[in-house]
Amino acid sequence: MSNYSETFSNIYTGRPSGQQLYLHEKISCLPITKVATVASEKCFALLGYACDEGVKRNLGRPGAANGPDAIRKHLGKLPNHLPTETLVYDVGTLQCLEGDMEETQQALGDSICLLLQQKHFPIVLGGGHDMAYGTYNGLKKYVGKSETIGIINFDAHFDLRNNLQDDGNTVNNSGTPFYQIAQDCIENGSPFKYLCLGIRKDANDRTLFETAKKLDVKYVMRDTFRIQFHNEINAWINAFASSVDHIYVTIDLDGFSSAYAPGVSAPSPMGFTPDVVLESLKTIMGCGKLRVLDIAELNPDFDRDDQTAKLAASLVHFILHDLP
Numbered sequence: 259m260s261n262y263s264e265t266f267s268n269i270y271t272g273r274p275s276g277q278q279l280y281l282h283e284k285i286s287c288l289p290i291t292k293v294a295t296v297a298s299e300k301c302f303a304l305l306g307y308a309c310d311e312g313v314k315r316n317l318g319r320p321g322a323a324n325g326p327d328a329i330r331k332h333l334g335k336l337p338n339h340l341p342t343e344t345l346v347y348d349v350g351t352l353q354c355l356e357g358d359m360e361e362t363q364q365a366l367g368d369s370i371c372l373l374l375q376q377k378h379f380p381i382v383l384g385g386g387h388d389m390a391y392g393t394y395n396g397l398k399k400y401v402g403k404s405e406t407i408g409i410i411n412f413d414a415h416f417d418l419r420n421n422l423q424d425d426g427n428t429v430n431n432s433g434t435p436f437y438q439i440a441q442d443c444i445e446n447g448s449p450f451k452y453l454c455l456g457i458r459k460d461a462n463d464r465t466l467f468e469t470a471k472k473l474d475v476k477y478v479m480r481d482t483f484r485i486q487f488h489n490e491i492n493a494w495i496n497a498f499a500s501s502v503d504h505i506y507v508t509i510d511l512d513g514f515s516s517a518y519a520p521g522v523s524a525p526s527p528m529g530f531t532p533d534v535v536l537e538s539l540k541t542i543m544g545c546g547k548l549r550v551l552d553i554a555e556l557n558p559d560f561d562r563d564d565q566t567a568k569l570a571a572s573l574v575h576f577i578l579h580d581l582p
């Protein structure tokens with residue numbers, strides 16, 4: 259079972275300016291049932307996915323269910339440079355009840371589809387990376403079967419774990435979302451287009467590399483995913499983008515070095531840096547195909563001085579301000 263809760267505006271606090279100098283004065287909280295098509299050219303919708311059931315099932319460290327509110331608390335304090343006609347709504351949070359992650363993913367997919375139909379750009383705040391299965395399916399439902407979706411995942415991990423157990427049952431978790439998507443694509447005869455940026459050799463076993471190869475996954479290893487190689491990285495991103503109709507970006511915070519992002523279930527001591535992610539996001543946004551973005555795996559229980567929550571909030575700030 260999943261539960262929807264609307265966001266109360268008192269989560270967004272900061273310096274009062276009376277002239278919308280800060281995002282807490284810009285973001286409007288709106289129940290998702292009241293979302294309507296807007297005349298404004300640009301309208302963002304922030305949606306929480308408060309679920310760490312997938313992390314628990316994947317033997318990780320629970321706590322990501324508190325990720326969405328931790329991001330909101332820091333986002334509100336950041337400066338607002340948006341034009342008045344750009345709208346930013348917070349449309350609430352989906353909570354996973356009684357461990358029913360699948361129902362929460364389904365609710366996420368339905369919400370994403372609804373927001374896209376109403377011409378909003380959804381930004382999902384997580385939450386375990388199992389959210390990717392919900393976000394992707396929402397976009398798929400919106401664009402229809404004949405359109406190709408490319409997934410770009412900033413992550414230390416492939417998250418291509420096989421969800422089929424020895425006893426024949428399936429167990430989905432935060433490490434299986436892209437495997438599940440791949441299986442659906444195979445079943446539907448649609449291409450599985452997946453690009454991973456920042457893969458760590460010391461965080462993915464041999465079978466995961468074999469699965470990636472079998473599924474023709476494109477990936478950039480962490481030691482190459484560095485700002486020094488931005489020309490090459492941009493060329494790979496552009497080549498990938500030109501082979502798809504729509505792009506879904508998913509940012510797993512555990513791909514960042516734990517110097518930047520300690521507040522995750524599975525930290526990366528030798529992860530990537532924010533500069534290469536921002537550079538890559540600029541390239542992706544420049545393609546004009548980005549339709550939805552989510553940020554996964556914030557676990558405030560393990561954060562240090564809120565730096566991971568602040569990093570996530572700054573990523574949202576960047577998307578709000580730099581999406582063309």
Ligand SMILES: N=CN[C@@H](CCC(=O)O)C(=O)O
Pocket residue numbers: 316317318387415416417419432433434461523524
């Ligand atoms: N979403 C995270 N997935 C990783 C977790 C790794 C870990 O817990 O060490 C994975 O399953 O590979």
Ligand SMILES: [Mn+2]
Pocket residue numbers: 413414415510512513
């Ligand atoms: Mn990861």
Ligand SMILES: [Mn+2]
Pocket residue numbers: 387413415417432510554
């Ligand atoms: Mn992940």
